[in-house]
Amino acid sequence: MPQSTTADPATAVARPRVAVTLGDPAGVGPELAVRLLAVDSNRAAADIIVVATRAELDRAQAEAGVTVPVSDDGAPGTVRLVDGLDEPGDDVPLREVSEAAGRVTLSRLERALDLARAGEVEAIVFAPLNKTSLHLAGMHEEDELRWFARELGHDGVTSELNILGQLWTARVTSHIPHGEVAPHITTDAVTRSLGLLHEVLRDTGISQPRIGVAALNPHNGENGLFGRQEIDEIAPAVEAAAARGWNVRGPFPADTIFLRRDEFDGILTMYHDQGQIAMKLLGFDGGVTVQGGLPVLIATPAHGTAFDLVGTGRAALTSTQNAFDIAASVAASRVAAPAAGTGA
Known part of the structure; x- marks a missing residue:
């Protein structure tokens, strides 16, 4: 996706680009993600690519009772969906750990990493996931941070960073x-x-x-x-x-x-x-976890999949919003840094 800029070429400023995944489809992640994406100010803060199928996004919107504007080209005020995803996720049981949920989650995270490797996004936000489901689906690392590092071929220092306020x-x-x-x-x-x-x-x-x-x-x-x-x-x-x-x-x-x-x-x-x-x-x-040390900024809410809250509308958006705010802010600083270096 081309990096969008402000309308006036004389004051053009590149916007940060953020990939968002819906997290574990068995938990509260999908409903939290679409509630985040339905907020106008969030879509104004960054160009957003949603790593999900149209069916997944539609199900989450119906469950959460919100509408997320979607366009093929990521027009201002909308989000863009990726295409060609495997693991359709139609057979994932809700509110429980399963290999099927883990496969869908890993598939979407892999695609988000592809976007980062291709230089199409500066940051990734993923909704809550379940480590047991990921391990059932074949993740052998002790946690997602080590999995991200392996997928990215990164052997430098890494650490989970936790943020509150x-x-x-x-x-x-x-x-x-x-x-x-x-x-x-x-x-x-x-x-x-x-x-x-x-x-x-x-x-x-x-x-x-x-x-x-x-x-x-x-x-x-x-x-x-x-x-x-x-x-x-x-x-x-x-x-x-x-x-x-x-x-x-x-x-x-x-x-x-x-x-x-x-x-x-x-x-x-x-x-x-x-x-x-x-x-x-x-x-x-309000807590946020950042996968520190990786070449791309990756953030997520610090809480889990909350199976007991699925479909109740009681899952708080605060941590998901904070994760997005941090990702968009750091992505914006990284976009601005090269421009500053060129004297633009």
């Missing part, structure tokens, strides 16, 4: 058993995760992000009494980041660092629940 979190380890966390907390791993969080925050427009780093052990390790990761691994990474001129502080005790959240733009935690529990207590409905 203005606060971003990243983690050194993610979907691994707790018994395996400590050996993975190394100076190199902490340094790489700090670098990723710092760079992503800069992408959002923060020139000098303020980052706090959580400890791994209780009481910040109590000077080595409860573990030495803080002394031997985490502190050296923080010192190295500070030496590069980054505004990084820590490690701080994990049970109090989120009480100081107003001091930071981002917080780096050591494992999944260390940050997720805090973030979900602070605001479950």
Whole structure:
């Protein structure tokens, strides 16, 4: 799809392009996606390609009671549907885990990645999915982030980033058993995760992000009494980041660092629940997950497929809207960056 611009050639500004998938067809994803797409201001914020069949989109609109304007060429105020999708999805049972749901979900995500590889979109937003259904359908990676990385041929640093309001979190380890966390907390791993969080925050427009780093052990390790990761691994990474001129502080005790959240733009935690529990207590409905470190910005609501809410109209749009806002904003900054570099 050609990149659209404003009508006046003298002030032409390229618009961000975002692909949207409907997520797991058995859950609340399709209805949330069409409610998002039905909002006029969202369609005005970006050129949107919806990765779904016409039948899928029609079913979701009927369920949600909304109308999404569609055009073949992505005319202003409309969305464009992709074509040639496999896995029609007509046999997916609602409100349950299934291989069929996983196949449809993976098919749509693969097509969205194709669009990104072809340079047709700068960002992807996917509605909630179900990891069990994905694994039944053949996804062997522990999570979708690693699957995205493999599909994109990306072997650099990656981390799930979680966002609530203005606060971003990243983690050194993610979907691994707790018994395996400590050996993975190394100076190199902490340094790489700090670098990723710092760079992503800069992408959002923060020139000098303020980052706090959580400890791994209780009481910040109590000077080595409860573990030495803080002394031997985490502190050296923080010192190295500070030496590069980054505004990084820590490690701080994990049970109090989120009480100081107003001091930071981002917080780096050591494992999944260390940050997720805090973030979900602070605001479950508005959370967003970004698949950090990938060559394309990929965002999704932080909540799941909510099988119990399918068809009730009670699923909150807040997280899906926030995911789209972040994707459109970062995509817009990436579109603007090359133009700035050419002196345009």
